Amino acid sequence: MHSDNVGMNNVDALLPRIDEIATAMIARCAVEIPAYRLLPASVLEGDLVANAKGVFELFLTTVAEGRPPTEQELAPPIAWGAERARDGLPLEAVLQTYPTGAGVAWAMAAEGDVDLEVLGTRMIGFLGAVIPRVAAAYLRERDDLDWEQREDRQNLAAGLLAGRPARRAASRKLADSYDVVVFHLPALPADSGPRAATNLFRQIRSDMDSQPDVLVTFKDDGGIVLVPTGGADRLMSRIDAVTGHRCVAAAATAATHADIPAAHNEAAEVLALAENLSRPPGLYRLADLAIEYQIAQPGPARELLARVLAPLAGHPHLIDTLRGFVLSGYHRGDAAAALNIHRNTLTYRLGRIQILTGHDATQPADARHLAAAITAYDIIRHASR
Template sequence: MVDIPEPDPLAKLYQRAEAAIPRIAEDVLAAFFARAAGYQQLPPQLVSREISAAIALNLRLYLHCLRERRPPRPEELTEQIGAAIRRAQQGVPLEVVLGTYHIAAQVGWEAMAALAEPDELPELLSSVPGLLGYLSVAVPAVAASYLHEQQTLDAEHREARRALVTALLTGAPAEPLAERLGIPLAEAHTVLHLRLGPPPQSDGADPQLAARTLVRRLHAELPPHTLAAVNHTGGTLLLPADDPGEAPVDGLATALALSERLHLAAGTTLLTGIATAATRAAIPAAVHQATDIADLATRLGRPPGAYQLDDVLLEYQLCRPGPGRERLHRILDELTQHQDLLWTLRVFLASGHNRHQAAAELHIHRNTLNHRLRRIATLTGHSPADPAGARILAAALTVRDFAPR
């Protein structure tokens, strides 16, 4: 077993190494560029000043701690932590930042070995535990500060994206936010309004964790450039229909395929309303329409899936404000005091005007059904037995159900 001595604070080797720090720092910097592609993208002035100074600082601190036979103290790593924060802000990947510490350790120790005389092998060996001790403290501190800054930047980015989505959904100016985020805004969009069932979870599971997991699964399915305002109950997606530099896409086909993928990823029920906006200014109206479509499909008891305006066209139009809707509302006013007649009308229309089927479902004699139908005609002015009257009464029921006063 090799006996590694304690470092000698007065060792000549350490003194020569400290004097050679400017040259060693240049070698370390050259190794950075040779092995860490992330540093090749940084501005030259940043490299020549800040990073060179940071390398020299780390080398001096290591030798200082080596002589005192201790790891670095937290307050001695202030500059290193500040540099890690700046690398996070500059977009240098964490693995590149941490890798440079190991590059510096290797190149620096090799430089010290080149300076060592044959009789200085004990001093060279004693520098290794100190080097490992230095890295064991400095690297975690730098990683923690980098990750904290990255989380802050990510949170700011998410907030800015949410603000951008909100601006587009409400018709507020969105271009300054998009420019700040570096997001090219399309002119046309397909709008998806999502209605999600409860998140899947096992017995005893944390509901909040299940909700967050559901949202992460949904986001993982979104195509690039999708703008989303989604939580565990649903939300709104904006799919660009004309990405700059890209070939035109079939927005509807893309939306239908995405809805299917989201349904599978969610693991719960998903009902989607789909509308299109030809311009950014039309997005708020399209959002309103997509929301109304999803609402109508839900209230109509439609199964999970994606729905367009054509799928609920009659109900959608009947629910629009206007004199026609008000007149349809009034047609059934006389029946509100006769719930048996109102229910008879619903069953008769739902049976396709089949009197035998309707009577059986109502558990009444067919003559009783005929009597009720005549009373409905008298009270409303429209006979359920007449095709034109039946259409009017069916429309009046739709308005009553989905556009209450």
């Protein structure tokens, strides 16, 4: 005969695995629920994992104590349902996380000595208490948002980026041509907490909602924005103002709607190149990194350029010095300040680079060669990671 209570010892076997269960649940949601793939990775891995952990903790606690959750204990999951509405997730995606999470927890429980029959009964009761309240909170929040307009604009953005023609009704709202802007959110301090990225994401979304001519969707740790041609710089100024820091971004122009996927690919490549080369925050176009883009293409010339720095392989501080000197525009004072070293130290290191490589970074011809070499070196190094 089964006990009416799943023993504390059984639940104790799952409690140490709460982090693992929550992480696995959100990872599975990102794979199985398309709407979750539109959220920044920092939101998925931070705020949503923390939310999932809280729900599992509450569930296991109530199971161990043989009681249903109290209204006070249900308040956080209910509030999180409202937050998912502000994140722009559809209700079906929000509610689907609960059976998905239950499946992950069940699979892990089945690996141990847990009374699955009683656990299943308690799990059904818990879901029955939580899901209706979460749905109600979500719908109340959605009523306060201009949901239909936001959802329509996000679907339009996703469709155009995928190369699908806009619906006839939607086409009246669209510009003839767009700048496709891809950006990454600025890195947050380590002590910011799991909600910091989520709050930043919501602030940007709220600002984008106030611009009816802008279409936006989010991906990884940033976003993809379609803004009428000529508006990219203004758009990034607004995003920088919202975040409080300059973002790294790239833009490409799509002359027609059919050109949007290609423009997105170009902007994404330019953004990756700017980040791999440690370029400072700002908005980049292909013309800004045309030489670097060409050097980035695989081939014998790139390998040959990278080998120029082979003598510096055992001296990473010299490679950092060369990179800093190039990024500073060959200005000694700026480079020394950026590297946090004395100008005399910089001069000494540049001398060492000349001795080891045979190229003088202070002479125009050699400086161009070394700049190309550090570009090739950085690109190959990032590609091998």
